[in-house]
Amino acid sequence: MKLNYLHAHIDRSELLSISRHLKEALSWLRELVEKKEVGFTELPFSSTEHIKALVEKKRRFTDTLVLIGIGGSSLGAECLINAVKGRCSSFFVLDNADPDKFASVISSIDLRRCCFNVVSKSGSTAETIANFMALIEAAKDKMGWEELKKRLVITTDPEKGSLRELCQKESIDSLSVPPNVAGRYSVLSDVGLFPAEYMGVNTDKTLNGAKKAHKDTFKDAPLENPALLIAGIHWLSYLKGKTISVMMPYSERLSLFADWFRQLWAESLGKGGRGQTPVKALGTVDQHSQIQLYNDGPKDKIITLISVEKADVDFKMGDVFEELESFSYLRGHTLKELFDAELSGTMGAFVKYGVPFIHISIERLDEESMGYLFFTYEMATAVSGFLYGINPFDQPAVEEGKRFAYGLLGRPGFEEKRKELEGLISTT
Amino acid sequence: MKLNYLHAHIDRSELLSISRHLKEALSWLRELVEKKEVGFTELPFSSTEHIKALVEKKRRFTDTLVLIGIGGSSLGAECLINAVKGRCSSFFVLDNADPDKFASVISSIDLRRCCFNVVSKSGSTAETIANFMALIEAAKDKMGWEELKKRLVITTDPEKGSLRELCQKESIDSLSVPPNVAGRYSVLSDVGLFPAEYMGVNTDKTLNGAKKAHKDTFKDAPLENPALLIAGIHWLSYLKGKTISVMMPYSERLSLFADWFRQLWAESLGKGGRGQTPVKALGTVDQHSQIQLYNDGPKDKIITLISVEKADVDFKMGDVFEELESFSYLRGHTLKELFDAELSGTMGAFVKYGVPFIHISIERLDEESMGYLFFTYEMATAVSGFLYGINPFDQPAVEEGKRFAYGLLGRPGFEEKRKELEGLISTT
Numbered sequence: 001m002k003l004n005y006l007h008a009h010i011d012r013s014e015l016l017s018i019s020r021h022l023k024e025a026l027s028w029l030r031e032l033v034e035k036k037e038v039g040f041t042e043l044p045f046s047s048t049e050h051i052k053a054l055v056e057k058k059r060r061f062t063d064t065l066v067l068i069g070i071g072g073s074s075l076g077a078e079c080l081i082n083a084v085k086g087r088c089s090s091f092f093v094l095d096n097a098d099p100d101k102f103a104s105v106i107s108s109i110d111l112r113r114c115c116f117n118v119v120s121k122s123g124s125t126a127e128t129i130a131n132f133m134a135l136i137e138a139a140k141d142k143m144g145w146e147e148l149k150k151r152l153v154i155t156t157d158p159e160k161g162s163l164r165e166l167c168q169k170e171s172i173d174s175l176s177v178p179p180n181v182a183g184r185y186s187v188l189s190d191v192g193l194f195p196a197e198y199m200g201v202n203t204d205k206t207l208n209g210a211k212k213a214h215k216d217t218f219k220d221a222p223l224e225n226p227a228l229l230i231a232g233i234h235w236l237s238y239l240k241g242k243t244i245s246v247m248m249p250y251s252e253r254l255s256l257f258a259d260w261f262r263q264l265w266a267e268s269l270g271k272g273g274r275g276q277t278p279v280k281a282l283g284t285v286d287q288h289s290q291i292q293l294y295n296d297g298p299k300d301k302i303i304t305l306i307s308v309e310k311a312d313v314d315f316k317m318g319d320v321f322e323e324l325e326s327f328s329y330l331r332g333h334t335l336k337e338l339f340d341a342e343l344s345g346t347m348g349a350f351v352k353y354g355v356p357f358i359h360i361s362i363e364r365l366d367e368e369s370m371g372y373l374f375f376t377y378e379m380a381t382a383v384s385g386f387l388y389g390i391n392p393f394d395q396p397a398v399e400e401g402k403r404f405a406y407g408l409l410g411r412p413g414f415e416e417k418r419k420e421l422e423g424l425i426s427t428t
Numbered sequence: 429m430k431l432n433y434l435h436a437h438i439d440r441s442e443l444l445s446i447s448r449h450l451k452e453a454l455s456w457l458r459e460l461v462e463k464k465e466v467g468f469t470e471l472p473f474s475s476t477e478h479i480k481a482l483v484e485k486k487r488r489f490t491d492t493l494v495l496i497g498i499g500g501s502s503l504g505a506e507c508l509i510n511a512v513k514g515r516c517s518s519f520f521v522l523d524n525a526d527p528d529k530f531a532s533v534i535s536s537i538d539l540r541r542c543c544f545n546v547v548s549k550s551g552s553t554a555e556t557i558a559n560f561m562a563l564i565e566a567a568k569d570k571m572g573w574e575e576l577k578k579r580l581v582i583t584t585d586p587e588k589g590s591l592r593e594l595c596q597k598e599s600i601d602s603l604s605v606p607p608n609v610a611g612r613y614s615v616l617s618d619v620g621l622f623p624a625e626y627m628g629v630n631t632d633k634t635l636n637g638a639k640k641a642h643k644d645t646f647k648d649a650p651l652e653n654p655a656l657l658i659a660g661i662h663w664l665s666y667l668k669g670k671t672i673s674v675m676m677p678y679s680e681r682l683s684l685f686a687d688w689f690r691q692l693w694a695e696s697l698g699k700g701g702r703g704q705t706p707v708k709a710l711g712t713v714d715q716h717s718q719i720q721l722y723n724d725g726p727k728d729k730i731i732t733l734i735s736v737e738k739a740d741v742d743f744k745m746g747d748v749f750e751e752l753e754s755f756s757y758l759r760g761h762t763l764k765e766l767f768d769a770e771l772s773g774t775m776g777a778f779v780k781y782g783v784p785f786i787h788i789s790i791e792r793l794d795e796e797s798m799g800y801l802f803f804t805y806e807m808a809t810a811v812s813g814f815l816y817g818i819n820p821f822d823q824p825a826v827e828e829g830k831r832f833a834y835g836l837l838g839r840p841g842f843e844e845k846r847k848e849l850e851g852l853i854s855t856t
Contacts, residue, residue, distance in 0.1 A: 007853070071716025087532055096713050097770060098680040099763040103741045104515055124754040127712055130766050133745035133758060140746070162752040183716075243671065243728060244705055252526045263717035270721025277672055277721065277728070279707055284555055285524050287829060288499025288611075289691035293698025293705065296825035300671060300705070313531045317558055318565035320573075324590040326552040329839035330561060335527040338558050338837065342525060345832035348849040352828060397724035400780060401715060405773035409766065411757035421776040425435070 001372055002361045003226050007347070008302065009356035010236045012223065018387075019222045022232055025386035026218060029379075038393060039180035040378055043188040044210035044371070048203045051190060054153060054173060055197045062115040062151060063090060065198045066105065068135070069119030069191075070095040070127045072183020073155075075263055076374070077195035079256040080187060083370050084201045086253055091199050094131040102134055111142050115198065117153045119191055121177040123161025126405065155190050182393045184264045185378050188371070202367045209371025217379040227379035233358060234380075235387040237302040238276055242356065245276040246294070249306040250283035250343045253365055257306070258282070261377060268381045268392035275388070276302075283307075284342040291346065295353040303350065303357040306373075307343055308365045311336040429800055430789045431654050435775070436730065437784035438664045440651065446815075447650045450660055453814035454646060457807075466821060467608035468806055471616035472638035472799070476631045479618060482581060482601060483625045490543040490579060491518060493626045494533065496563070497547030497619075498523040498555045500611020501583075503691055504802070505623035507684040508615060511798050512629045514681055519627050522559040530562055539570050543626065545581045547619055549605040551589020554833065583618050610821045612692045613806050616799070630795045637799025645807040655807035661786060662808075663815040665730040666704055670784065673704040674722070677734040678711035678771045681793055685734070686710070689805060696809045696820035703816070704730075711735075712770045719774065723781040731778065731785040734801075735771055736793045739764045 032038040067074055074095050081091060092105045116135065120128045139148055149172055156163040158176040167174040175190035177183070186192065188210055193203045217227035234245060245265060247258040258280035265278040281290055283305070294301060314336045321327040330338065350357050362369040385392025407417030460466040495502055502523050509519060520533045544563065548556045567576055577600055584591040586604040595602040603618035605611070614620065616638055621631045645655035662673060673693060675686040686708035693706040709718055711733070722729060742764045749755040758766065778785050790797040813820025835845030 070713060075717070086528060096680055096710070097763050097767040098678070098712075099739050099742045099767070100514060101680045102743050102763055104680070125716075126758070126766060126770070127716075129755050130745055130758050130761075130763060133748060133755070134743040134763055135746075136748055137744055137746035145748075162749075162754045165752060166749070243726060250526070252524055252529045252532075259717075266718050266721035266725070270725030272724065273726055275721050275725035277705075277707065277725070279705065282524070284526075285498060287826065288553075288555075289503070289687075290694050291829060292823045292825045293694035293703050295828070296700065297694070297698030297703035297705070298671060298701055311527050314527045315530050315562040316565055317561035318563075318568070320561060320564055321590075321594070324593060326590045327557050327561070329834065329837050330554070330558050333558075333837060335525050335530055335558055335562055338554060338833070339525040339527070341833040341836035342554070342829070344836055344849060344853065345829040345834075348832040348852045349825075349829035351852040353825065395720040397720045397777075397781065398715065400723070401719060401770070401773040401777035403773070404776040405766070405769040406757065408769040408772055409757050409761060421772060424776045424779040425772060 001226060001369065001376070003229055004359045004361070005229060005233055007351055007356060008233045008237070008358050009240070010233045014236055015222055015229070015232050018232055018236070021387065022222045022228045022383065023220050025231070025383040026220065026228070028386050029382055036180055038382070039178045040185035040188070041214065043181070044207050044214050044375060046189070046207065048193060048197065048207065051175070051194050051197050051203060054175070054194065057173070058115040058151070058153065058198065062113055064092070064109055064114045065090065065195055066092045066094060066109065066114050066116050067119065067195050068094045068116060068128055068131050070125060071263060072186055073119035073121065073125070073128065073191060075256070075260045076187025076192040079260040080192055080196045080201060080206065080370055081199045082256045083253045083365055084196075084367055085199055088199055091195070094135070095127065097127040097130055102131060106138055111139050115151050115153065117155060117195055118163065119155040120163055121157060121183050121186070123156045123163035126402065153194060155194065182395075184267055185393075187260070187374050205367035206371040209368035210375040213372040213375035213379070217376055226376050227383055230358070230376070230380035231383040231387060234276065234302060235384060237356060242300060242302040243276055244279055244301040246279045246281050246301050246303040248281035248283055248286065248303055250339065251306065251308050251365060252282070254306055254308070255282050257373065264377060264381050267395045269384055269388055269390065271390040271397070274390060283346065284339065287342065287346060291349070294355055295349055299354065301355065303355060304360065305343065305347065305357055306360045306362070309361060309363045312365070429654060429797065429804070431657055432787045432789070433657060433661055435779055435784060436661045436665070436786050437668070438661045442664055443650055443657070443660050446660055446664070449815065450650045450656045450811065451648050453659070453811040454648065454656070456814050457810055464608055466810070467606045468613035468616070469642065471609070472635050472642050472803060474617070474635065476621060476625065476635065479603070479622050479625050479631060482603070482622065485601070486543040486579070486581065486626065490541055492520070492537055492542045493518065493623055494520045494522060494537065494542050494544045495547065495623050496522045496544060496556055496559050498553060499691060500614055501547035501549065501553070501556065501619060503684070503688045504615025504620035507688040508620055508624045508629060508634065508798055509627045510684045511681045511793055512795055513627055516627055519623070522563070523555065525555040525558055530559060534566055539567050543579050543581065545583060545623055546591065547583040548591055549585060549611050549614070551584045551591035554830065581622060583622065612695055613821075615688070615802050633795035634799040637796035638803040641800040641803035641807070645804055654804050655811055658786070658804070658808035659811040659815060662704065662730060663812060665784060670728060670730040671704055672707055672729040674707045674709050674729050674731040676709035676711055676714065676731055678767065679734065679736050679793060680710070682734055682736070683710050685801065692805060692809050695823045697812055697816055697818065699818040699825070702818060711774065712767065715770065715774060719777070722783055723777055727782065729783065731783060732788065733771065733775065733785055734788045734790070735768075737789060737791045740793070
């Protein structure tokens, strides 16, 4: 992974001026790891044997994976699988509580050929439990609970919560989310690795990439540490009024990396009135949608471009339309050549319009580079929490909406929230 | 469509205080329409007979649609089809120049069963022409140019450009983008309606919805005109420091409406240092990703929630897990009930945290409501351009990046741009 920050509008000397602060952030993080309060940094060193064994067991009679989980329980796996394998016709995610989503998944699968991975750290995420319960109902005519159970893998807290209770009582195959790993930092745990391994991603290679990143991102020298660079540049940009951080991969298969990053950055750093708003974009598609704004709108953004040097496939443009002048410059080129030229053109325009950006280039889009990217961005986010003076591992402000929803659905103990809500959003 | 702005932090009196300005915006727009400089407002009154005839002709020997277009040439059709029909396994879009995207589409289709709709207003959009030329090359072994031609529909300027030249010379079936309709305002023209009609969307009903919106959005009374309300509220919010406009439908099938809106808002209003940054979100998924930031991060956002009253399908949760306390409140409920409760809970939390929002509620997600939504947002955007004091129909800042890319690819006349680019983004 190469990180070029020449055009970030942040120079070496500014970065060096906060190097003491960045090193302190690393010490703070090391201490949290030693006290076992933070666990994501240890994940690259886990064994994957139990995952491979479970995949083998389930693969014997299933060929399709339905992941039932939302947010940190689904985005990492979706991103990893899409990056390595592209779109898979045998992988589905039930995240949203929208019945349209449920209908679309359920009508696309043969229930008896599916492995269902229910993922919830707390063991009680409303959407996840609801989709799980709707699945049981929908499957009723096709198979009983005993048959369904064989196809289940539940990933949850190793000891606590209702899903764990269910696993124990019903002897359901299960995996664990380490209690000291927040959902959005869990892609390199069982949460992300079981679905990935099931779909044919080599999870050992993924962890190897993460191990390399571990080595690089705990280096004390800020200019040689990609996580400190990313954190430092974004922090300094934020102080200069860049309230928006755009993640714009030039790669369809990395499109979901922007979704994964978006949760990581927003939930970790959006606290106490602080935080950059992460924005997902995609090259070259968003040249035809967002570039007008980025170039000539308010200068409130720092942009991250990610590109892949070596394409796995490429296509030549047909040797046709010789007589049409405005097409002829494309003849003899490949799609990848156009794609790369568009990226360079966008960078040139950013420089001219004064739009700050960093450019991350990875050689190949594969398991190793994904492991490296995931771990590096987790480290960058954790370090950023220290710079912002906030806790990057909690998400207290997501609870209030849930409590109101519990009240509306009649969950015992939340009767008062229902009344409170009626007062707040009366529409008259 | 019901629009509730009780919690937008903008009250009636503030809206009324700019009503003269809003009415002026309508007059300005009416004048542009009369002078035929702006054409999108006339689209609801077009005939669809030529579209239906062409669909019938192509449907005789094809059953799959491949739309080759990007930005304003694809987003509207994708959004409309997805909203009305959900995900379709016989509809593909080739937008990006990423060879991975091309590979994924080409490996999923039977070329001989496809209708290819090539859409480019200028007739020379690089990604579109490149994908078209790569398609011709890839199809070579399966069918010659004459066979491919039968499957083509080219949508472009009625008179100008290389694609039009090609249509005329080779007698290819074609449709038109009215010259006075910018790409992002073109969903209700042939651009959006041919793909939609091909995929089974009733385009007459879509235009009927747009006609109703036409009537409502040319009303002079700001409080009775949804477009003036949307424009006025967003403009006043912008003046109060809301630099970000989040579009968060609570509907999977409306997810792409946020992408369509995102282009419309960004390209139309992001100019001269002005413009709100549009952000795409999705309920309930982003409760588990972005809500922490929205609730407790910087108060720089105004949020639009869109929900659908009546679901087309719904699912009961299984009557199971009686003994698990944290699941039992869900028993007896449906997914839609949970979905609605989550939306209300999010609104309640927004009120408590002081996050301004408007809530748009549509009765059913169908052709009529989509026509209404599209037209209303186009009007709101045009009116906003007047409020910002910028031209909402051009996009001058997207050209520079293209020129650099032409230089890199060796297009005659752009040799100097290549040299200029080398000076700008040298990485040493």
